[in-house]
Amino acid sequence: MKTGVIGLGAMGMPMARNLQRAGYLQAVFNRTHAVADALSAELGTSATTSIEALATQCELIILCVSQDVDVREVVEQLSPGLHPGSVVVDTSTVSSATAVQVSESLHKIGVEFLDIPVSGGVEGATQGTLAMMAGGDAAVLERIAPVLACLASRVEHMGPVGAGQATKAVNQIMAAGINQAVTEALAFAQRMALPLDKVIDVVGSGAAANWFLSHRGTSMTEGCFEPGFRLALHHKDLAICQQMAAAHGVQMPIVEMTRVHYQRLIDAGYGDEDISALYRSKLALFGF
Numbered sequence: 644m645k646t647g648v649i650g651l652g653a654m655g656m657p658m659a660r661n662l663q664r665a666g667y668l669q670a671v672f673n674r675t676h677a678v679a680d681a682l683s684a685e686l687g688t689s690a691t692t693s694i695e696a697l698a699t700q701c702e703l704i705i706l707c708v709s710q711d712v713d714v715r716e717v718v719e720q721l722s723p724g725l726h727p728g729s730v731v732v733d734t735s736t737v738s739s740a741t742a743v744q745v746s747e748s749l750h751k752i753g754v755e756f757l758d759i760p761v762s763g764g765v766e767g768a769t770q771g772t773l774a775m776m777a778g779g780d781a782a783v784l785e786r787i788a789p790v791l792a793c794l795a796s797r798v799e800h801m802g803p804v805g806a807g808q809a810t811k812a813v814n815q816i817m818a819a820g821i822n823q824a825v826t827e828a829l830a831f832a833q834r835m836a837l838p839l840d841k842v843i844d845v846v847g848s849g850a851a852a853n854w855f856l857s858h859r860g861t862s863m864t865e866g867c868f869e870p871g872f873r874l875a876l877h878h879k880d881l882a883i884c885q886q887m888a889a890a891h892g893v894q895m896p897i898v899e900m901t902r903v904h905y906q907r908l909i910d911a912g913y914g915d916e917d918i919s920a921l922y923r924s925k926l927a928l929f930g931f
Contacts, residue, residue: 644790645669647701649694649717651678653870654734654761655707657768658794662705663688665793672697698724703787706733710879711741718745727753730787734775736760736815736880738887739805742778746804755783758804760811761795764872766858772796776814778807812887815880819901821855822877822918829864830925839864855919863919871917878905878914 644667648659651673662668663686670689673679683690691697698704698721706717714737721731731749733742733756742758749756757779767773773795777784781800791798801810828851832842843860846852859871881898888895904924905914913920 644703644787645701646703646705646790647671647691647697648705648707649673649697649721650707650709650713650735651682652707652709653765653873654768655705656682657765658705658707658734659688660686661768661771661793662790665790667703667790667793670697670700694720695724697721698729699726701729702726703730703732703790706731706735708735709876710735711737711883714741714745718748722749722752722754725749725752725754728755730755730757730783732757732759732787734759734761736811736876736883737808738883739778739808739812742805742808746779755780756804757784757787758807759791759798760807760814762811762814763795764858765870768794775799776801776807776810778802778809779804809887812880812884815877816884816895816898818855818877818918819881820897821853822921823897823901823904825853825856825860826863826919826922826925827928829860830922830929830931833864833926833931834929859917859919862917863922868913868916868920868922870915871919873914874905874916874918874920875909875914877918878902878909881905 646662646667647670648655649672659671668688670691671679671682672691672694679690694717714733714735746756757777759775759777761773761775763773771794775795775798777800784800801807847857881902884898908920
């Protein structure tokens with residue numbers, strides 16, 4: 644299946660490389676053309692100068708952009724070049740409402756849409772071990788399953804269009820709570836003058852074990868906050884979660900607190916660091 648990738652950032656770039664290795668990549672597009680040109684030269688694939696041109700070459704188009712407005716704009720530019728029967732997959736993190744809106748617009752021209760946000764960070768994108776949560780037609784998902792298999796170790800159909808994004812919202816809310824707990828606990832451990840490597844090892848072997856502790860515990864305690872998953876993006880994602888909850892008249896204290904803490908770090912110039920940079924704020928609580 645001839646596949647195109649739009650958006651060659653921290654996640655899209657390694658996903659494109661994995662698609663090329665599997666023999667699926669047909670074309671790439673990036674807002675900064677030089678990035679797409681460099682990848683094209685590396686992989687020997689086509690770098691298009693327009694989104695519409697990419698659509699004419701591909702049966703499956705994978706979007707990996709940042710915000711709701713980006714998804715809507717890309718789909719609008721894709722539409723004139725899409726063929727009936729083409730499939731558009733959005734791996735971005737946006738609202739369920741945007742996913743439904745985009746799906747309805749594409750359906751009018753005979754194009755299928757799936758919202759398939761991902762989890763697993765840059766490591767997962769590089770290794771092809773992402774977790775994918777899919778919303779849309781199960782039969783369409785099955786049709787493109789061989790392509791997704793080179794990107795993810797788990798692809799789960801969650802329901803109709805929008806269900807993928809709703810599931811990703813669950814993931815982002817949970818990640819906020821875990822980030823708060825792990826960074827605060829390790830800052831406490833440092834204040835107690837404990838050997839942090841041993842703390843991470845023993846706690847990570849028990850009931851408090853989690854992905855974030857095992858993958859970010861050592862780096863954060865060593866003062867390394869290379870993303871990973873950028874703090875500013877999680878801040879944006881949590882705003883989407885807030886909007887979705889507000890539609891049901893609900894406020895979420897952990898989400899609200901985390902966005903406040905993230906905003907302080909963004910204002911201090913740390914927005915492009917990994918979300919484990921929250922450790923900076925927790926150390927300050929303990930006088931470091």
